[in-house]
Amino acid sequence: MTDIQNPSGEKRKHDEPFAERETNYIDLLGRFAPVIFLLVLIVIFYALNPRFLSQRNIFNVLRQVSITGLLAIGMTFVILTAGIDLSVGSLLAFSGIVAAGVAKGTRTNTLSLGTTEESGYGVLAAILAAITIGMLGGLVQGAATTKFKIPPFVVTLGGLSAFRGATLLFSNGGPISGFNDAFTEWGQGEIGPVPIPVIIFLGFAVVAHIVLRYTQYGRHVYAVGGNPEAARLSGLNVGLITTSVYVIQGFFAGLGGFVLAARLNSAEAVAGTGFELTVIASVVIGGTSLFGGEGSVLGTVIGSLLIGVLINGLVLNNVNPYVQQVSIGIVIVIAVAFDTFVKSRRSI
Amino acid sequence: MSEQPILEIKKASKSFGAVQALIEVDFEVRPGEVMALVGDNGAGKSTLIKGIAGIYAFDKGEIYFEGKRVHIHGPRDAAALGIEVVYQDLALADNLDVVANMFLGRELVQAPWRLDEAAMERATVETLDSLAVTTIQSARQIVAGLSGGQRQAIAVAKAVMWNSKVVILDEPTAALGVAQTRQVLDLVTRLADTGLAVVIISHNLHDIFEVAHRITVLRLGQNVGTYVTAESDQQEIVHAITAGELQFVPGMAQE
Numbered sequence: 001m002t003d004i005q006n007p008s009g010e011k012r013k014h015d016e017p018f019a020e021r022e023t024n025y026i027d028l029l030g031r032f033a034p035v036i037f038l039l040v041l042i043v044i045f046y047a048l049n050p051r052f053l054s055q056r057n058i059f060n061v062l063r064q065v066s067i068t069g070l071l072a073i074g075m076t077f078v079i080l081t082a083g084i085d086l087s088v089g090s091l092l093a094f095s096g097i098v099a100a101g102v103a104k105g106t107r108t109n110t111l112s113l114g115t116t117e118e119s120g121y122g123v124l125a126a127i128l129a130a131i132t133i134g135m136l137g138g139l140v141q142g143a144a145t146t147k148f149k150i151p152p153f154v155v156t157l158g159g160l161s162a163f164r165g166a167t168l169l170f171s172n173g174g175p176i177s178g179f180n181d182a183f184t185e186w187g188q189g190e191i192g193p194v195p196i197p198v199i200i201f202l203g204f205a206v207v208a209h210i211v212l213r214y215t216q217y218g219r220h221v222y223a224v225g226g227n228p229e230a231a232r233l234s235g236l237n238v239g240l241i242t243t244s245v246y247v248i249q250g251f252f253a254g255l256g257g258f259v260l261a262a263r264l265n266s267a268e269a270v271a272g273t274g275f276e277l278t279v280i281a282s283v284v285i286g287g288t289s290l291f292g293g294e295g296s297v298l299g300t301v302i303g304s305l306l307i308g309v310l311i312n313g314l315v316l317n318n319v320n321p322y323v324q325q326v327s328i329g330i331v332i333v334i335a336v337a338f339d340t341f342v343k344s345r346r347s348i
Numbered sequence: 349m350s351e352q353p354i355l356e357i358k359k360a361s362k363s364f365g366a367v368q369a370l371i372e373v374d375f376e377v378r379p380g381e382v383m384a385l386v387g388d389n390g391a392g393k394s395t396l397i398k399g400i401a402g403i404y405a406f407d408k409g410e411i412y413f414e415g416k417r418v419h420i421h422g423p424r425d426a427a428a429l430g431i432e433v434v435y436q437d438l439a440l441a442d443n444l445d446v447v448a449n450m451f452l453g454r455e456l457v458q459a460p461w462r463l464d465e466a467a468m469e470r471a472t473v474e475t476l477d478s479l480a481v482t483t484i485q486s487a488r489q490i491v492a493g494l495s496g497g498q499r500q501a502i503a504v505a506k507a508v509m510w511n512s513k514v515v516i517l518d519e520p521t522a523a524l525g526v527a528q529t530r531q532v533l534d535l536v537t538r539l540a541d542t543g544l545a546v547v548i549i550s551h552n553l554h555d556i557f558e559v560a561h562r563i564t565v566l567r568l569g570q571n572v573g574t575y576v577t578a579e580s581d582q583q584e585i586v587h588a589i590t591a592g593e594l595q596f597v598p599g600m601a602q603e
Contacts, residue, residue, distance in 0.1 A: 216457055219463060222444060226444055230440055232423075234454075294443050
């Protein structure tokens with residue numbers, strides 16, 4: 001854990017001169033800041049209300065963050081290349097509603113007719129549909145960014161609107177709800193005490209961490225974010241790598257859309273509205289630089305947990321829900337300000 | 349020093365829209381030789397280098413490598429031949445450490461999914477040692493924290509690590525102080541001594557006369573002469589740069 005932001009995964013040497021070690025303390029503090037902040041919050045909320053650390057509540061928090069957490073894993077790839085994806089919430093909704101449509105074999109809400117009979121194509125087809133829609137959405141946006149040189153902010157702002165519109169068109173604005181157990185199990189089920197969405201979230205976090213830290217592809221993602229020109233001159237296919245991170249983000253949007261529909265037993269056309277803010281906040285609070293090239297999935301997981309803990313703790317202590325939004329906003333700004341401070345100290 | 353050029357460019361031309369950046373330029377470099385490439389801004393130095401490196405193709409012209417006609421369609425082709433370029437802006441990823449930069453795009457892997465960090469670190473340290481680069485404390489330092497001279501050394505080491513035969517340095521001392529310039533010039537001399545062909549682009553004639561064996565002068569996209577350093581002086585080169593005799597009327601497309 002000493003090397004959250006060091007993509008090489010190697011520990012620093014201990015024989016560095018004293019002056020270097022001193023600056024490294026600030027460096028280390030910067031890396032550990034999200035963890036420290038998370039622990040402080042946990043201690044405070046536990047002191048205020050011991051129920052906070054009950055097993056039930058811990059899994060509540062984890063379940064709560066699992067969907068946005070999945071999206072945040074994908075967003076980490078995107079932001080590492082100095083990109084951004086504002087369309088995640090809409091793409092999640094679109095994937096979810098298509099998955100629901102495939103599972104039920106209809107695009108209209110049949111819950112009111114009292115049927116949960118299986119008339120569609122089954123849960124595996126639904127998962128596949130959700131992920132395919134997500135990845136295609138990501139591919140289109142990634143290609144638009146790289147081929148036509150449209151800034152990702154603009155492309156995905158378009159996606160934010162277009163995918164939401166597509167969702168509303170698909171279901172005519174309504175939800176598609178009422179699935180069989182094989183479907184809802186993915187969102188509501190548990191293995192032992194652990195909710196399945198939490199297992200999916202943490203499982204993919206581990207996979208993504210390994211990909212970014214230990215594989216050639218991961219190294220190239222960091223390189224493209226750090227200096228795309230250097231990456232190009234070193235023979236990397238920068239366009240392909242950049243496109244791929246949006247496809248990865250799309251995969252997680254699709255998966256998230258399916259899991260959310262399964263958890264709620266309903267795919268809402270308005271699902272995931274505003275998720276992009278929570279997701280980007282998770283990534284940034286976790287120490288990933290919006291300028292690209294620095295950050296980690298581990299940081300993103302901690303950032304996701306931090307937001308989840310903050311909201312859960314405020315709810316448990318009956319704080320006005322509107323205050324939650326204010327507090328998240330403040331935390332984002334503090335996190336980025338701290339990151340900037342650490343970097344300015346480091347470069348002296 | 350061999351008399352046979354390892355890299356030879358014949359009549360290379362390149363236009364960007366209406367602008368003719370290169371007009372039938374000949375250029376060569378021999379193994380063990382430091383060849384300087386000089387010229388005013390816009391003379392076509394970078395265009396020539398980028399054509400050799402495969403960043404873009406010449407419109408016309410032929411490239412011979414070790415006596416054989418070759419076609420370079422991209423940086424990978426150039427690298428496969430053994431041509432490496434160290435760019436002015438160094439082309440290092442600041443956020444990565446020394447090892448990651450040295451192996452960028454050519455990482456060693458243990459298995460398809462796993463980078464071989466230990467082997468890459470060993471090779472990096474060996475290369476830096478072989479070039480007598482002693483100023484870099486740890487191969488795991490992030491490049492952003494290194495000085496200009498250290499970064500230049502990394503960029504050069506990256507270029508020579510791949511059994512390269514021709515190393516092209518684009519203004520390697522432009523941003524460096526006196527002591528660091530000294531280190532880089534020493535490094536250039538050592539590279540040629542090991543039998544590499546070195547092409548160095550520079551505006552600093554003092555540096556060039558110190559390390560180069562021959563000097564090719566470009567002016568307005570044309571080769572206006574190649575001089576043997578020992579038989580020339582700075583005044584002659586300055587004259588060639590500013591008023592060298594042109595074969596073609598500048599700006600006229602050769603159809």
